[in-house]
Amino acid sequence: MSFLVAQHMPRLNRSLYFVMLAVLLILIAPELAPYSSEQFDATAVLSPPSWSHPFGTDEYGRDVLSRVLEGTRPTLLPALLSALIAVAAGTLTGLLAGYWGGWRDELVMRSLDVLISLPGLILAMLVVAVAGGQLSTAVAAIALVFWPRSARLIRSAVVELAQRDFILACRIRQERTTYVLLHELLPNLWPIVVVDLALRIAYAILIAASLSYLGLGVHPPTPAWGLMVKEGQQFIQFAPWLVIFPCAAISLVSLLTLGFGERLRRILSIHASGTHR
Numbered sequence: 001m002s003f004l005v006a007q008h009m010p011r012l013n014r015s016l017y018f019v020m021l022a023v024l025l026i027l028i029a030p031e032l033a034p035y036s037s038e039q040f041d042a043t044a045v046l047s048p049p050s051w052s053h054p055f056g057t058d059e060y061g062r063d064v065l066s067r068v069l070e071g072t073r074p075t076l077l078p079a080l081l082s083a084l085i086a087v088a089a090g091t092l093t094g095l096l097a098g099y100w101g102g103w104r105d106e107l108v109m110r111s112l113d114v115l116i117s118l119p120g121l122i123l124a125m126l127v128v129a130v131a132g133g134q135l136s137t138a139v140a141a142i143a144l145v146f147w148p149r150s151a152r153l154i155r156s157a158v159v160e161l162a163q164r165d166f167i168l169a170c171r172i173r174q175e176r177t178t179y180v181l182l183h184e185l186l187p188n189l190w191p192i193v194v195v196d197l198a199l200r201i202a203y204a205i206l207i208a209a210s211l212s213y214l215g216l217g218v219h220p221p222t223p224a225w226g227l228m229v230k231e232g233q234q235f236i237q238f239a240p241w242l243v244i245f246p247c248a249a250i251s252l253v254s255l256l257t258l259g260f261g262e263r264l265r266r267i268l269s270i271h272a273s274g275t276h277r
Helices: 003-032 064-069 072-100 104-117 120-131 134-162 165-172 177-213 225-235 242-266
Strands: none
Touching: 003 072, 064 072, 064 177, 064 225, 064 242, 072 134, 072 177, 072 242, 104 165, 120 134, 120 177, 120 242, 134 177, 165 177, 177 225, 177 242, 225 242
16 A cells, blocks of 8 residues: 555544445435425415424425425435546556556546536537436446546546556566556556545535436436426425525535535645655
């Protein structure tokens, strides 16, 4: 394990608590809802926030707080899964392309440049519109958006590391490629991978919410934060809480994740003067 990873391993371990917290939130948030997200109440239609309904109710008398809590899973689950898949695939692609170099590196990078040239949201919309709005499709679409970006990040780091003496020594010893990738390069890339994952989760939340808002994610009556914003938009003049609280949930979770990723970036920044061991 590299010197840099060993030096910051306690902080890296603490950073995993953030991912565990996100998973825990996905699992238990719906169970904290005081009402069912589909429970209609004709006597409380478009009620403003109150003690009985802290976030108010919607046009069907459904509790907005309960719907925000139950919307955690449809919003965060595809974001978390797609970020994990994208970073894992990007790390593998970047490792291979950066270590191989030559025409294979050029072929992989130019192919990924085609995907990067497309706006992320439009690419995700295209995939979901063609393949359908299932959870697996949304996860695949968002992962496709971030995979080439993660690959490019990892590849640039691998190209720099491949010039270090410890990699040249491996080449002289004719070590197997899998050994060099997994035991020499990957440990030095771990800080970059962790930071990249945190940032991808934040952006994936925004894309997942955007797909729901555009009607390409989950469908009613399943609550999702983006879908709730779309449904409440027509009542925004006299029931703004229908839009405010889902937007606040999206913004809060995204900003916390971005802040966490930025803090990791400052802690684990790899400087050119870093050493391998």
